[in-house]
Amino acid sequence: MNYSNLKLFMLILDIILQRVAANEWFTKKNPFDDISLYHDKTILIETYPTQFRLKCIQKCLSLDTSCQFITFTMNELCNIFNAVERSYYNGRNNFYFREKRLPRIHFKNGSFLDQNQLINISINFRIDISRSGLNLIVQQAFKNCETVLTLNLSFNNLTQLNSKSFYGMVKLKSLNISYNQISQLESDVFKEVPLLYILELNNNFLKRLDENLFYNLTELESINLALYNVSSNEIKTVHYDTFKSLKQIKRIHIFENQISEINSETFKGAHNLEILSINSNKLQRIDRNFSSNYRNLIDLNMSNNNLSFIEPDFFRGLVKLENLRLYGCQIKQIDLSSLVNLKVLNLAKNKIEYFSQNLSSVTNLYISSNPLVNLTYPLISSENTSVYHLDISNCLLRYTHVNIS
Ligand SMILES: *[C@@H]1O[C@H](CO)[C@@H](O)[C@H](O)[C@H]1NC(C)=O
Ligand SMILES: *[C@@H]1O[C@H](CO)[C@@H](O)[C@H](O)[C@H]1NC(C)=O
Ligand SMILES: *[C@@H]1O[C@H](CO)[C@@H](O)[C@H](O)[C@H]1NC(C)=O
Ligand SMILES: *[C@@H]1O[C@H](CO)[C@@H](O)[C@H](O)[C@H]1NC(C)=O
Ligand SMILES: *[C@@H]1O[C@H](CO)[C@@H](O)[C@H](O)[C@H]1NC(C)=O
Numbered sequence: 001m002n003y004s005n006l007k008l009f010m011l012i013l014d015i016i017l018q019r020v021a022a023n024e025w026f027t028k029k030n031p032f033d034d035i036s037l038y039h040d041k042t043i044l045i046e047t048y049p050t051q052f053r054l055k056c057i058q059k060c061l062s063l064d065t066s067c068q069f070i071t072f073t074m075n076e077l078c079n080i081f082n083a084v085e086r087s088y089y090n091g092r093n094n095f096y097f098r099e100k101r102l103p104r105i106h107f108k109n110g111s112f113l114d115q116n117q118l119i120n121i122s123i124n125f126r127i128d129i130s131r132s133g134l135n136l137i138v139q140q141a142f143k144n145c146e147t148v149l150t151l152n153l154s155f156n157n158l159t160q161l162n163s164k165s166f167y168g169m170v171k172l173k174s175l176n177i178s179y180n181q182i183s184q185l186e187s188d189v190f191k192e193v194p195l196l197y198i199l200e201l202n203n204n205f206l207k208r209l210d211e212n213l214f215y216n217l218t219e220l221e222s223i224n225l226a227l228y229n230v231s232s233n234e235i236k237t238v239h240y241d242t243f244k245s246l247k248q249i250k251r252i253h254i255f256e257n258q259i260s261e262i263n264s265e266t267f268k269g270a271h272n273l274e275i276l277s278i279n280s281n282k283l284q285r286i287d288r289n290f291s292s293n294y295r296n297l298i299d300l301n302m303s304n305n306n307l308s309f310i311e312p313d314f315f316r317g318l319v320k321l322e323n324l325r326l327y328g329c330q331i332k333q334i335d336l337s338s339l340v341n342l343k344v345l346n347l348a349k350n351k352i353e354y355f356s357q358n359l360s361s362v363t364n365l366y367i368s369s370n371p372l373v374n375l376t377y378p379l380i381s382s383e384n385t386s387v388y389h390l391d392i393s394n395c396l397l398r399y400t401h402v403n404i405s
């Protein structure tokens with residue numbers, strides 16, 4: 001069957017009609033489409049008067065499989081057919097063909113790829129369908145792709161992902177669904193891809209992360225839920241259990257969202273976390289225990305949050321931390337003495353008046369735009385300081401041993 005130049009008229013009925021199974025579609029046929037479904041006679045089951053096409057569709061569904069075709073005409077008659085012959089069909093408008101949603105992926109322009117075509121477009125265990133106007137993955141479409149390792153669906157027009165979307169991709173390691181318009185994720189959508197290692201979901205329209213969403217992803221090392229280049233972003237709440245099974249997770253990017261609170265449970269289970277970017281959120285509360293739970297952190301960016309509430313010794317215990325970015329956080333006081341491996345420290349644009357820390361390993365220190373008057377620590381000014389990049393512009397320095405030239 002060649003549907004590719006048909007004008008598809010798709011009604012996703014599970015949204016409209018509660019009782020209807022999710023995999024029903026009605027496709028509008030053009031008068032002269034050559035469909036291979038002609039029968040040797042036309043069987044009209046019922047003519048049902050109604051003003052609404054939706055009622056006509058409901059009627060069809062109520063008749064189970066005996067309804068295969070409907071026409072809905074301007075004079076408000078709904079005709080329900082079991083079979084049609086070519087001579088009856090040809091030239092008629094308003095013909096809708098009932099079909100089960102076949103396991104395919106669909107593009108905006110009406111074309112689609114079937115299960116067998118999908119495995120055929122894989123090259124070296126990769127499938128790249130980015131920037132293609134992809135707008136629907138029907139359940140089990142990738143079923144034959146059990147050898148594929150990498151799937152790139154970035155820059156498309158997916159709005160939802162249902163369970164079994166990636167069914168069969170038992171070897172999949174890298175899944176890139178960034179830059180779509182996804183707002184709905186069924187909570188078991190990643191259930192059948194247990195070996196997933198990298199998941200890119202950034203730049204979508206996600207609002208919340210369901211508690212079981214990542215349940216089986218015990219191999220996941222990197223997850224990207226951030227929004228780049230977009231000003232109004234969406235994730236507000238992360239369920240406490242969302243990350244609980246991600247024992248291997250090393251990188252979480254969740255910047256530019258709307259998260260207002262992280263407590264000691266938020267990234268529970270993510271004990272191997274090395275990189276956390278939670279900058280540009282709305283943080284107003286962070287549990288005191290946060291830093292003791294993530295002792296493997298190497299890179300932490302919390303910039304552009306309001307951390308005025310934070311205790312000065314909050315970062316104690318992060319002994320592996322090398323990069324700490326706290327730009328624009330309303331911080332008044334901070335104690336960094338336990339961060340023995342810290343190399344890059346950005347404290348610019350805060351409210352720090354007095355800064356005296358033993359930062360023996362720091363090489364890059366940015367502390368500009370603070371109301372800083374006293375910067376005296378010997379390790380900043382001494383001969384063998386490791387600081388080689390120091391930015392103290394826009395401060396109010398009156399007392400310092402640093403030779404500012
Ligand atoms: C996929 O490739 C196989 C083997 O190369 C071929 O036999 C088959 O016809 C192809 N299927 C489609 C749908 O193109
Ligand atoms: C529709 O889009 C797909 C993916 O971009 C493309 O491969 C296909 O040729 C297009 N089909 C038509 C009929 O334009
Ligand atoms: C899609 O992802 C694959 C693998 O990560 C990559 O090789 C390819 O360049 C990506 N395509 C685009 C358009 O980004
Ligand atoms: C489809 O996706 C592309 C790439 O992400 C985007 O530029 C375009 O605006 C989207 N179209 C619609 C109708 O959302
Ligand atoms: C995902 O796709 C985006 C855009 O095409 C690309 O920049 C990024 O590198 C990809 N990520 C992976 C892991 O392939």
Ligand SMILES: *[C@@H]1O[C@H](CO)[C@@H](O)[C@H](O)[C@H]1NC(C)=O
Pocket residue numbers: 191194215216
């Ligand atoms: C996790 O994956 C296993 C197979 O790897 C499967 O049997 C089990 O049902 C999955 N559990 C959930 C909650 O998805």
Ligand SMILES: *[C@@H]1O[C@H](CO)[C@@H](O)[C@H](O)[C@H]1NC(C)=O
Pocket residue numbers: 228229
């Ligand atoms: C953000 O946008 C800039 C230019 O507008 C572009 O150069 C950059 O690649 C974008 N970043 C991402 C992660 O898409």
Ligand SMILES: *[C@@H]1O[C@H](CO)[C@@H](O)[C@H](O)[C@H]1NC(C)=O
Pocket residue numbers: 255277279280301302303304325327
């Ligand atoms: C840290 O966060 C700030 C604020 O969102 C951002 O501008 C900066 O690029 C981030 N730096 C790194 C290294 O991620």
Ligand SMILES: *[C@@H]1O[C@H](CO)[C@@H](O)[C@H](O)[C@H]1NC(C)=O
Pocket residue numbers: 264287289
């Ligand atoms: C914080 O950690 C301490 C010591 O491990 C524990 O007693 C306390 O209950 C924790 N608080 C929270 C809110 O988890």
Ligand SMILES: *[C@@H]1O[C@H](CO)[C@@H](O)[C@H](O)[C@H]1NC(C)=O
Pocket residue numbers: 284306308309330
């Ligand atoms: C930061 O939060 C404090 C309370 O925690 C609040 O008083 C203050 O107005 C906030 N500042 C900004 C700039 O939002």
Ligand SMILES: *[C@@H]1O[C@H](CO)[C@@H](O)[C@H](O)[C@H]1NC(C)=O
Pocket residue numbers: 340358359360
């Ligand atoms: C600063 O810290 C380093 C490493 O922790 C330590 O060796 C050194 O003695 C400290 N210096 C001062 C003056 O406390």
Ligand SMILES: *[C@@H]1O[C@H](CO)[C@@H](O)[C@H](O)[C@H]1NC(C)=O
Pocket residue numbers: 356374375376399
């Ligand atoms: C600046 O800090 C040094 C070292 O802590 C201290 O001895 C000195 O009194 C301070 N100066 C002022 C004016 O606060």
